[in-house]
Amino acid sequence: MIVISGLTRTIPDGKTILNNVNTRLEPGTFISVVGSSGSGKSALLKALALKEIWTSGEYRVDGKDLMKEGFLAKMRFRRQIAFLEQKPLLFEKKSALKNVLTGSSEQMPLWRRLTGRVRSDDHMGAMEMLEQVGLMERADQQVEKMSGGERQRIAIARSLVHGAKLVLADEPVSGLDPHSAEEMMRTLKKLCHEKGTTIVAALHRVELAEKFADEIWGMQDGRLILNIKGRRLTAAEKSGLT
Numbered sequence: 481m482i483v484i485s486g487l488t489r490t491i492p493d494g495k496t497i498l499n500n501v502n503t504r505l506e507p508g509t510f511i512s513v514v515g516s517s518g519s520g521k522s523a524l525l526k527a528l529a530l531k532e533i534w535t536s537g538e539y540r541v542d543g544k545d546l547m548k549e550g551f552l553a554k555m556r557f558r559r560q561i562a563f564l565e566q567k568p569l570l571f572e573k574k575s576a577l578k579n580v581l582t583g584s585s586e587q588m589p590l591w592r593r594l595t596g597r598v599r600s601d602d603h604m605g606a607m608e609m610l611e612q613v614g615l616m617e618r619a620d621q622q623v624e625k626m627s628g629g630e631r632q633r634i635a636i637a638r639s640l641v642h643g644a645k646l647v648l649a650d651e652p653v654s655g656l657d658p659h660s661a662e663e664m665m666r667t668l669k670k671l672c673h674e675k676g677t678t679i680v681a682a683l684h685r686v687e688l689a690e691k692f693a694d695e696i697w698g699m700q701d702g703r704l705i706l707n708i709k710g711r712r713l714t715a716a717e718k719s720g721l722t
């Protein structure tokens with residue numbers, strides 16, 4: 481379990497973009513972060529992914545303050561985190577399967593990056609993950625011919641096959657048509673519950689969060705103002721987010 485306390489990030493011009501955020505992330509939970517543009521959703525995801533350092537606050541993993549841990553412990557934890565960009569960077573000329581196998585440099589052990597070697601059970605794992613995201617039949621297809629939603633699915637499969645326990649997805653449904661957006665949300669939810677992965681997805685559309693997420697976090701001006709479990713947002717809560 482990850483527990484965040486007092487997470488605050490002030491940027492050099494003096495603006496506080498994350499303001500005393502307190503929350504916890506239980507394993508296997510699908511969390512959606514909603515809030516208006518500029519409310520701090522991406523900033524929060526980046527802080528959770530350890531991509532950007534905060535000014536103050538604690539980040540506890542299974543009871544231990546990560547910032548007080550040594551380099552190796554931090555690196556081990558980093559390997560379990562995947563950050564999915566809105567437009568994932570993939571090897572365009574390679575197949576879906578190759579992309580899943582290749583992985584992101586952060587998650588791959590150094591020896592694998594240097595040798596480029598792939599074990600046969602890696603193939604099995606990659607195919608299994610492509611099946612989970614509904615792309616097994618397209619494993620051999622070049623990704624340059626694939627849609628935005630399919631590319632997101634490949635990025636998700638890639639992060640999970642390389643052992644991500646925490647996936648931070650910044651607008652995973654942006655640019656997708658309503659049907660594909662729902663399919664993506666369904667896949668994320670399934671992966672959370674079946675694999676025990678924790679997924680935090682920033683979303684613009686509150687109704688998608690309400691339909692699929694286990695928890696909805698609401699951001700406003702860098703503050704986490706809502707943490708709703710198992711119910712829709714009230715009209716007052718929704719209006720507080722705009």
Ligand SMILES: Nc1ncnc2c1ncn2[C@@H]1O[C@H](COP(=O)(O)OP(=O)(O)OP(=O)(O)O)[C@@H](O)[C@H]1O
Nearest residue numbers: 491497515516517518519520521522523524682699
């Ligand atoms: N590295 C940075 N340097 C300066 N300002 C930043 C930085 N990162 C974020 N901000 C500012 O912090 C605020 C929150 O930005 P963030 O990208 O987290 O918002 P968001 O809720 O994800 O918005 P959107 O929905 O438009 O993607 C914005 O005012 C943004 O301009």
